[in-house]
Amino acid sequence: MSAGGARILVVDDEKQIRRMLKAALEGYGYDIAEAASGQEGLSQTSIFHPDVVILDLGLPDMDGIWVIERLREWTQVPIVVLSVREHEDDKIKALDAGADDYVTKPFSMGELLARLRAALRRINRSEDEPVLAFGDLSIDLAHRSVTLKGEEVKLTPTEYEVLKYLAQKAGRVVTHRQLLLAIWGSNYQEQSQYLRVYIGQLRRKIEADPSQPVYIITEPGVGYRLVTRD
Amino acid sequence: MKITSKTFFDRPLKNYGWAILSTFAVTVVGRALTPYLDLVNIVLLYLLPVLVSAVRCGRGPAFLSSFLGVLAFNFFFVPPIFTFEVANVQHLFALIVFLLVALVTSTIATKLRDQMRKATQREQRTLALYELSREIAARTDIDQVLRTLVDKIAETISGTVAVLVPNRDCGTMDQVSSAGGGDLFGEKEYAVARWVMEHGQPAGKGLGMFEGERSLFFFPVKGEDKTLAVLGVRPRTDDASLSPEQRQMIETFTNLAAVVMVRLQLAKEAERAKWLAESEKLHRTLLNSISHDFRTPLASITGAVTSLLEERDIYTPETRQMFLHTIRDEARRMNRFVENLLDMVRLESGTLKLNMKWCDLQDIVGVVLREARDILSGHPVNVDIPPDIPSVMADFILIEQVLVNLLENAAKYSRPDTPISISVSVMGKEVVTTVTDAGHPISGTEREHVFDKFYRQDSLKHISGTGLGLSICKGIIEAHGGRIWTEPSPGYGNRFSFSLAISGELTERGNS
Numbered sequence: 145m146s147a148g149g150a151r152i153l154v155v156d157d158e159k160q161i162r163r164m165l166k167a168a169l170e171g172y173g174y175d176i177a178e179a180a181s182g183q184e185g186l187s188q189t190s191i192f193h194p195d196v197v198i199l200d201l202g203l204p205d206m207d208g209i210w211v212i213e214r215l216r217e218w219t220q221v222p223i224v225v226l227s228v229r230e231h232e233d234d235k236i237k238a239l240d241a242g243a244d245d246y247v248t249k250p251f252s253m254g255e256l257l258a259r260l261r262a263a264l265r266r267i268n269r270s271e272d273e274p275v276l277a278f279g280d281l282s283i284d285l286a287h288r289s290v291t292l293k294g295e296e297v298k299l300t301p302t303e304y305e306v307l308k309y310l311a312q313k314a315g316r317v318v319t320h321r322q323l324l325l326a327i328w329g330s331n332y333q334e335q336s337q338y339l340r341v342y343i344g345q346l347r348r349k350i351e352a353d354p355s356q357p358v359y360i361i362t363e364p365g366v367g368y369r370l371v372t373r374d
Numbered sequence: 375m376k377i378t379s380k381t382f383f384d385r386p387l388k389n390y391g392w393a394i395l396s397t398f399a400v401t402v403v404g405r406a407l408t409p410y411l412d413l414v415n416i417v418l419l420y421l422l423p424v425l426v427s428a429v430r431c432g433r434g435p436a437f438l439s440s441f442l443g444v445l446a447f448n449f450f451f452v453p454p455i456f457t458f459e460v461a462n463v464q465h466l467f468a469l470i471v472f473l474l475v476a477l478v479t480s481t482i483a484t485k486l487r488d489q490m491r492k493a494t495q496r497e498q499r500t501l502a503l504y505e506l507s508r509e510i511a512a513r514t515d516i517d518q519v520l521r522t523l524v525d526k527i528a529e530t531i532s533g534t535v536a537v538l539v540p541n542r543d544c545g546t547m548d549q550v551s552s553a554g555g556g557d558l559f560g561e562k563e564y565a566v567a568r569w570v571m572e573h574g575q576p577a578g579k580g581l582g583m584f585e586g587e588r589s590l591f592f593f594p595v596k597g598e599d600k601t602l603a604v605l606g607v608r609p610r611t612d613d614a615s616l617s618p619e620q621r622q623m624i625e626t627f628t629n630l631a632a633v634v635m636v637r638l639q640l641a642k643e644a645e646r647a648k649w650l651a652e653s654e655k656l657h658r659t660l661l662n663s664i665s666h667d668f669r670t671p672l673a674s675i676t677g678a679v680t681s682l683l684e685e686r687d688i689y690t691p692e693t694r695q696m697f698l699h700t701i702r703d704e705a706r707r708m709n710r711f712v713e714n715l716l717d718m719v720r721l722e723s724g725t726l727k728l729n730m731k732w733c734d735l736q737d738i739v740g741v742v743l744r745e746a747r748d749i750l751s752g753h754p755v756n757v758d759i760p761p762d763i764p765s766v767m768a769d770f771i772l773i774e775q776v777l778v779n780l781l782e783n784a785a786k787y788s789r790p791d792t793p794i795s796i797s798v799s800v801m802g803k804e805v806v807t808t809v810t811d812a813g814h815p816i817s818g819t820e821r822e823h824v825f826d827k828f829y830r831q832d833s834l835k836h837i838s839g840t841g842l843g844l845s846i847c848k849g850i851i852e853a854h855g856g857r858i859w860t861e862p863s864p865g866y867g868n869r870f871s872f873s874l875a876i877s878g879e880l881t882e883r884g885n886s
Binding site for chain 1: 737757
């Protein structure tokens with residue numbers, strides 16, 4: 145695993161968590177800086193210039209959502225929220241405020257690492273690579289074609305747009321609202337039943353068993369994620 | 375229907391006038407008939423106004439009518455006419471007999487009339503009481519009972535009625551309901567009401583105590599050992615008093631209301647006692663749960679971690695790996711406990727909010743299978759979901775929680791390697807999801823209780839659990855308006871199913 149010495153800022157008021165994250169992430173070759181409060185997190189971001197920020201929402205001095213909003217005023221640095229708040233509303237709020245992903249405590253290190261890699265990929269890879277490949281599934285953006293195990297999959301234009309959007313944000317969670325906004329426009333932000341229908345159709349075309357999907361997985365109450373296997 | 379204090383004394387002039395007029399009319403008729411009738415027959419005519427007065431107007435007018443009849447008959451008919459002299463002894467005798475007959479019949483007729491009037495009043499009172507009891511019996515809280523009582527009494531006596539209940543917090547009395555308009559209680563009246571409350575005796579004009587100038591009456595609403603409330607009654611006019619009938623009626627009404635209030639209070643206390651017992655049980659179970667179900671995984675984790683921290687390298691890489699898996703699995707188990715406890719507290723406190731959205735059960739099952747991978751390890755899982763299952767309105771995360779609990783139970787109470795299956799089907803207007811295991815079948819009597827809070831099957835007490843999982847499932851499904859049940863599996867094992875209503879599937883929009 146070459147992390148290329150990517151710089152990660154950990155903003156969490158729990159010392160135990162910071163210590164554990166620092167040890168584990170440094171083991172993977174990342175460069176770690178710590179912040180124990182929202183204020184410190186904001187100032188560290190401008191000093192340390194991290195490639196990813198890991199942010200706890202329950203900070204002693206301010207709400208994490210507010211930190212996300214302040215950061216988004218001037219930087220597009222990927223933010224991965226790491227919080228004990230498990231309610232879907234909290235997740236949606238953080239993601240819609242500009243966070244890139246959300247991991248609930250207690251978390252497995254493997255999951256957090258996967259999210260960090262997905263977040264880092266966003267800055268390393270341009271979003272209009274001509275061909276996106278995920279295991280047996282590949283999407284050729286130039287030709288608007290999708291193949292599964294080398295065979296072409298017939299998708300309707302809307303199904304293709306949904307898949308393309310998820311693929312361009314592969315590995316990261318995409319909220320219902322973000323997807324609806326990108327594909328149907330601002331009038332359909334609350335119409336998550338459209339999404340449900342199209343995701344169901346897509347799964348029937350690209351998943352071997354739609355009951356146990358391996359590409360498009362549901363993030364309950366929040367949105368969807370196209371899984372990358374890396 | 376009104377019971378009023380208007381007896382014949384209320385309209386005396388009219389009644390007496392009627393007695394005079396009718397006697398006069400008979401005289402006129404009598405004079406006209408003189409050529410055709412004997413004097414003895416004419417005297418009988420005079421009995422008519424006497425009887426009618428007795429029945430219609432009471433004893434006074436009847437007596438007046440009797441005496442007037444004697445005088446008129448004497449004056450206009452008995453020779454010498456137009457004098458009060460009586461020439462014939464026979465005629466004198468007839469006059470005396472007439473007077474006696476008139477007085478006796480009018481007395482009897484009046485008595486009859488009074489009895490009839492009383493019977494009517496009794497009937498009205500019974501009817502009013504019946505109506506009140508019917509209305510009160512339907513009430514489920516004490517305030518409503520008092521409100522009904524107040525309305526009913528105000529309606530029956532057509533006056534102002536209000537009720538005061540003691541405020542336990544600050545020792546004062548609060549007016550909870552009033553009818554008929556107008557402010558009933560001033561400073562002084564509150565003092566009287568407090569006295570009535572303390573002594574449990576009525577007060578007011580004619581009732582012994584506190585005979586104020588305003589006609590205001592207080593009645594205690596008496597429970598078994600204490601006064602529950604005080605009723606203040608003011609008839610429509612300030613100087614009016616309450617008739618004994620009205621008083622009796624008010625007392626009957628308040629007694630009835632008191633009985634209902636005592637019953638409601640007892641029911642409330644019983645409910646509270648039950649709630650207390652349950653919350654005590656909850657606390658006890660929580661303590662047990664924390665001490666046992668949390669400590670067990672903690673013990674495994676601590677054991678594994680301290681082993682790994684040993685300086686000497688005595689463990690093989692496989693053993694170390696085993697320790698690490700133990701730590702991970704036990705930590706996850708603890709997390710599930712916490713989730714269930716939180717859900718239960720939310721269900722108990724009523725703060726569980728359903729986030730209803732259109733959901734596909736296939737989608738939910740997919741998420742659950744990902745999440746429950748380590749719970750199900752070892753058990754082959756069969757999934758049977760036809761592609762045309764309609765969507766349901768549900769809270770995705772809570773239904774997911776229900777399915778995880780059902781799968782966890784299925785895995786926990788059946789031998790490893792035995793299959794577990796999940797199937798979804800449409801039954802009528804519902805989507806039914808079923809989890810089938812090959813565990814030891816639950817006995818008939820236990821089947822009825824498995825969804826009860828804290829219930830654990832006796833034969834399975836050795837397997838750790840809180841007895842909360844299924845009761846949470848039940849709470850969640852019922853909050854969705856669905857049903858959850860269990861039945862033996864046709865083969866060997868148990869089936870747990872829950873249903874969710876199909877409520878108007880959205881039509882899928884054509885591809886744009």
